[in-house]
Amino acid sequence: MLGSEILSILLMYIKAFTVGGAICVIAQIIINLTSLTSGKILVFFMLAGVVLTALGLYQPLVDFAGAGATVPISGFGYLLANGAIKGAEKGLFYAVTGSLSAASAGVTAAVVFSFIMSLLFHSKTKRS
Amino acid sequence: MKRGNTIFFKKPPRVRSYAAICGSKEREGVIGGYADITLADDMYGESTYEKAECKMLSGAIRLAVEKGALTDGDIDVLFSGDLLNQIISASFAARDFQFPFLGLYSACSTMSESILLAAAMIDGGFARNCVAATGSHFASAERQYRYPLELGCTRPPQSQWTVTGAGACVISGEGGGIQVVNATLGRVRDWGISDVNNMGAAMAPAAADTIMRHFKDTNTLPEDYDMIVTGDLGALGSRILKDLTWEKGYDIAPNHVDCGEIIYKVIEDEFQGGSGAGCSAVVMNSYVFTKMNAGLYKRVLFAATGALLSTVSSGQGESIPCISHAVEFVSV
Amino acid sequence: MTGRNARNCNKNYLKYVRALDPPTKHFKNCLAAFGVGGLICTIGQFFRYMLEYAGLSGDELAGTVSVILIFFGCLLTGLGVYDRIGRHAGAGSIVPITGFANSVTSPAIEFNTEGYIYGTAAKMFTVAGAIIVYGVFSGAIVGIIYYLL
Numbered sequence: 001m002l003g004s005e006i007l008s009i010l011l012m013y014i015k016a017f018t019v020g021g022a023i024c025v026i027a028q029i030i031i032n033l034t035s036l037t038s039g040k041i042l043v044f045f046m047l048a049g050v051v052l053t054a055l056g057l058y059q060p061l062v063d064f065a066g067a068g069a070t071v072p073i074s075g076f077g078y079l080l081a082n083g084a085i086k087g088a089e090k091g092l093f094y095a096v097t098g099s100l101s102a103a104s105a106g107v108t109a110a111v112v113f114s115f116i117m118s119l120l121f122h123s124k125t126k127r128s
Numbered sequence: 129m130k131r132g133n134t135i136f137f138k139k140p141p142r143v144r145s146y147a148a149i150c151g152s153k154e155r156e157g158v159i160g161g162y163a164d165i166t167l168a169d170d171m172y173g174e175s176t177y178e179k180a181e182c183k184m185l186s187g188a189i190r191l192a193v194e195k196g197a198l199t200d201g202d203i204d205v206l207f208s209g210d211l212l213n214q215i216i217s218a219s220f221a222a223r224d225f226q227f228p229f230l231g232l233y234s235a236c237s238t239m240s241e242s243i244l245l246a247a248a249m250i251d252g253g254f255a256r257n258c259v260a261a262t263g264s265h266f267a268s269a270e271r272q273y274r275y276p277l278e279l280g281c282t283r284p285p286q287s288q289w290t291v292t293g294a295g296a297c298v299i300s301g302e303g304g305g306i307q308v309v310n311a312t313l314g315r316v317r318d319w320g321i322s323d324v325n326n327m328g329a330a331m332a333p334a335a336a337d338t339i340m341r342h343f344k345d346t347n348t349l350p351e352d353y354d355m356i357v358t359g360d361l362g363a364l365g366s367r368i369l370k371d372l373t374w375e376k377g378y379d380i381a382p383n384h385v386d387c388g389e390i391i392y393k394v395i396e397d398e399f400q401g402g403s404g405a406g407c408s409a410v411v412m413n414s415y416v417f418t419k420m421n422a423g424l425y426k427r428v429l430f431a432a433t434g435a436l437l438s439t440v441s442s443g444q445g446e447s448i449p450c451i452s453h454a455v456e457f458v459s460v
Numbered sequence: 461m462t463g464r465n466a467r468n469c470n471k472n473y474l475k476y477v478r479a480l481d482p483p484t485k486h487f488k489n490c491l492a493a494f495g496v497g498g499l500i501c502t503i504g505q506f507f508r509y510m511l512e513y514a515g516l517s518g519d520e521l522a523g524t525v526s527v528i529l530i531f532f533g534c535l536l537t538g539l540g541v542y543d544r545i546g547r548h549a550g551a552g553s554i555v556p557i558t559g560f561a562n563s564v565t566s567p568a569i570e571f572n573t574e575g576y577i578y579g580t581a582a583k584m585f586t587v588a589g590a591i592i593v594y595g596v597f598s599g600a601i602v603g604i605i606y607y608l609l
Contacts, residue, residue: 020501067504084603099599280546
């Protein structure tokens with residue numbers, strides 16, 4: 001009983017590692033072939049997450065791989081689209097605002113922590 | 129006298145003194161033993177990288193003037209420029225001095241442009257002593273031209289590393305054992321490269337154009353020079369330059385040295401080598417002039433190259449226009 | 461013939477330059493991206509399990525996991541470690557949510573020399589602003605489409 005539970009947790013870690021790693025490899029291949037900058041890669045993967053979620057293709061991946069699908073930036077797109085889809089059930093107002101409400105935790109965290117870091121640190125020059 | 133785009137000085141002005149300041153990373157390379165001051169850290173005791181760059185440049189000018197046994201009153205004009213917007217390092221450094229300042233912008237070819245203007249000013253009889261100086265800083269260039277320093281992005285293999293350093297020299301009517309005999313003015317060349325990470329390929333045509341016009345105007349061949357120094361083409365750009373000149377019947381490969389290629393000890397981490405206005409300024413004002421004074425090199429052609437782009441032009445998808453000015457030095 | 465027109469003129473030169481491009485180490489890059497990207501996701505999964513154990517669920521769980529990862533992304537950026545990871549890991553550290561945190565924090569600490577209002581605050585989203593803009597825009601479109609359906 002306990003053994004099978006540990007096994008399933010272990011399997012979930014392996015799934016998360018593989019799927020998350022695979023998403024990064026796709027991005028790396030695109031960077032290698034087109035020399036896109038990191039900002040553009042982030043936007044494209046986020047948009048891919050939104051589109052795939054809207055088409056209903058991303059949810060199965062999240063169910064399968066857990067954090068492996070939600071941690072990459074496409075998971076941020078999944079969060080946005082999911083919020084919008086859920087909001088659409090409540091009415092037009094929530095359909096439009098739902099996406100940002102769902103993503104508010106991430107955006108707020110990024111702003112707050114970044115501001116704190118800017119108070120604490122200065123950018124360091126690189127040696128290599 | 130003038131032939132083609134090359135000006136010949138009647139009474140060749142001389143490099144009276146020179147000074148170079150470089151960063152800690154540059155110290156480990158070929159110039160380490162020749163630079164006057166090497167920084168312990170890239171901040172140089174200042175609060176921002178821009179201030180550090182300004183302090184380096186000002187320090188190099190001060191040192192060069194002192195090494196020439198001159199005072200502020202003896203200097204007639206300072207020619208200087210740098211890579212930052214509105215050449216702030218050069219103009220702010222000029223605050224520290226009591227002589228006139230003429231600001232230049234020629235990107236990484238500022239060193240050769242300032243030397244040739246200083247020499248022309250002296251040969252024309254309008255000045256007795258001029259200072260030519262320039263510098264650059266890795267961190268300030270990075271944040272202006274590329275991304276924030278802490279952004280975790282990969283550098284493409286064609287990219288170069290901006291040199292932290294500043295160099296200055298006093299060009300004078302007399303004194304010093306290195307003559308500035310002639311100079312070839314550069315034309316802006318643009319062969320359509322728009323990849324901002326591939327500066328070497330963008331600048332090589334400009335360097336090839338200037339160097340070959342110099343050979344034609346002065347009736348010389350590559351073999352006549354002990355060394356043909358280019359600014360910051362890097363490994364890739366140097367190879368293209370050699371190919372371009374070879375196609376036209378000039379084989380510069382045996383005598384060619386690129387400052388960007390030699391400045392770092394291990395070239396792997398910096399990919400194609402060093403770049404930036406400070407790159408050729410530091411190498412010329414330490415290693416090359418010292419070797420020339422020692423008589424190891426007699427005749428040196430120095431063609432620094434500059435990429436005249438801005439973040440606005442590259443953002444609008446423009447290709448990169450480039451320039452190269454060549455100055456010929458002879459040690460006597 | 462200069463500038464953009466020159467590009468057509470100098471097709472041969474551009475072709476020649478492209479042929480000289482140093483080779484990209486595809487396999488090594490992809491392996492590093494896979495390892496680091498996978499590891500960050502596994503860490504995310506670990507936090508997921510821990511918080512699930514603490515009694516969180518649903519949106520709260522997913523949100524808290526990303527907040528924790530964003531915190532570590534910001535902290536490592538502030539300490540000057542993240543760019544070093546990024547140099548080797550490439551997409552492996554760009555694509556996870558920590559890469560988003562890095563793209564917000566790095567301009568924030570870079571430009572604090574220009575003051576806290578026009579420096580830190582105004583420049584904070586120079587890179588990540590695009591993600592918010594396209595994210596909110598596409599999210600709104602998806603919401604409207606689902607509403608109309």
